[in-house]
Amino acid sequence: MPNVKLVNVRKTFAKGRVVAVDQVNLHVHDKEYFALVGPSGCGKTTTLRMIAGLVEPDEGQIFIGDRLVSELPPEDRDIGYVFQQYALFPNMDVWDNVTYGPTVKAWEDRKRERIGREMLQMVRLYERADAVPRELSGGMMQRVALSRALAAGAELLLLDEPLGALDAKIRTELRYEIRKLVKDLDLTAIHVTHDQSEAMAVSDRIAVMKKGRILQVGTPHELYMKPQGIFVANFIGESNFLEGRIVRKEGKAGVIVRLRGDFDVKSRSNGRLKAGAKVVLAIRPEAFELVQGKEKLENSLVGVIEKVRFEGTDIRYEIRLVNDEKVIVVRPSLGGEWLEEDNNVTIGFSPEKSHMFPYPEKGLRAELELE
Template identity: 50%
Template sequence: MRCVSMPEVKVVNLWKSFGRRAVLKGVNLEVEDGEYFVIVGPTGSGKTTLLMILAGILKPDRGEIYFDGELVNDVPPEDRRVGLVLEKFALFPHYTVMENLLYGPVVRGEDLGRALNVAKEMLRMVLLEDRPDAMPTELSGGMKQRVALARALTAGARLLLLDEPLGALDARIRASLRYDLVSMVKNMGLTAIHVTNSIEEAMEIADRMAVMRDGVIEQVGTPMQVYENPANIFVADFMSELNVFNAEVVSTGDGWTELRTEEGFTLRCSKGPLEKGMKVLAAVRAEDVDLEHGLEHGVNAVPGRVVDVEFILGFYRYVLDVGGRTLVAEEFSDWGVFKQGDEVTAKFRQDKILLFKQGRG
């Protein structure tokens, strides 16, 4: 079911400051019609500010915002037909579920009969058709979030903006509801822009994603593109835990490069040719480190000792001391292979070593 025609969203050279602090710095972004687009980044990177500007709640200092090719900078929030769903559900506590849904259409003077039919359909879509008379206090967190979504859709939203919509829920409900949310948006043919701090959430639900830092979009792509080919060391480190080595190119050829790290380790990666003597950052994701018992020296083989072991939701996180520095390895297993004090060798696959320029990535 497609309830409304949803827009392509285009942002051109968007700037926003609060006092002397620039929060958005020349942001450019395009979101396709019908896309479930996710924006991630550390706290303070500008994600929510961008969302509030799209909603019309904040005005940019300069730059342009287009919905389906129409400039909307001066269009007030109530006329943008944008649905905003926040982490805090913001339901009217003294209204029933149905009254919450009908509030917007009634205030705008829309036909009550039509609005009621739309509201009933939205409750059916969010699987709450049997709870129209319930008060918010009678609902679970997941139900409240679905009511907030239904309210946005009943109001005739053209664009769905979601700011940490699942952040207030416990882990089990959050994991289940994220699939329900995307399924509902897709079934209705909507376009959605979803802000989250959770990489796991973004990887699971996004058609495409953007990574933000300090008011700038560092990279846009599918989750797999961003994970496998990060634009810089910041994106790589934000997407997963990294082991980073300062290194120098000692030899290189077509599709390969050999490096010597500050610690004296020899690494060989599937990148090249590069300039001999070039200073680089060589990075290996924790999940791409393979551990073996015993000490071994060689190319892409680093000997060390296990100093800490953690079990985290289905995988083991091993902290190693390798030549006086820390190295982290993650292995998915339901039983721990290594224990504290074990002598091990950390091995890196040639095609899993990432290379970046030194300096601010």
């Protein structure tokens, strides 16, 4: 039962000067498809390598299936590991690559043959068993790497940017294929990626990491709908950030916020912030209503369209607010009229669709920085 638990895990490099992973607590459930996302350098690979036993933590405990594994060497952890770079043996054909684990473990021939066939059929490459890696496409090599990782019977699969080296189209196809395989085989998977849309598409739950720490864990829906901080609101999906100050309470659950440029909007109170507090409102591009000209909407802001981008399923507008130099990204639901650049517009949002956060100590820009 490979559930995975990390308790207060910490790892530093360079004699403690680089803190790669800082007091991480994490519980990945059995048979869960779990993603670890965050910008490059935030500690994802180090976390995965500690679970695999390739890197030793400075502090903390790691459990796999309720077994403390800190003292257990990698080969005894029953883990399948797939890297971004297809790490196949270049001189071995596909068959020998896939049956490498069973061969090392000296499984009897019949069992090895059966596993090799099953694994390759599973990734639809049985017909290519004689090929060597360089004769295969990137997507095929990654499918071979996947079947090799699982051939020795691992129930826990660790994936480190497994799709990072592939073309966009293949990347999208293969991510659903990997998820299906994990679910069909009842595996537990931890998938590391810096690509939040990939994590959103395949995972049951996601942990967002920044600078060695976990900021929030939740389902894709929870992270998107209820980000607990500015960084997550920005990293998962897209958000606009409006800066202001709370003027007063309004009704039971509302507050009036005076935005930079001196216009007042109503937002949802978070219960803790008081009048006078400096705040940031996060609002998703699709949460805005958009109309041409001057009109009275809820929380009206007036602006000029600077850019229009047709993106297939969406139209993306960049709107410069009149009272502020701020550019707001708006993706209204399709079906309305298509507005053009230089049009004067009004945008509005309902208070329920804004998330209010305290203004970050080091400033908004620093908070949003990826590295």
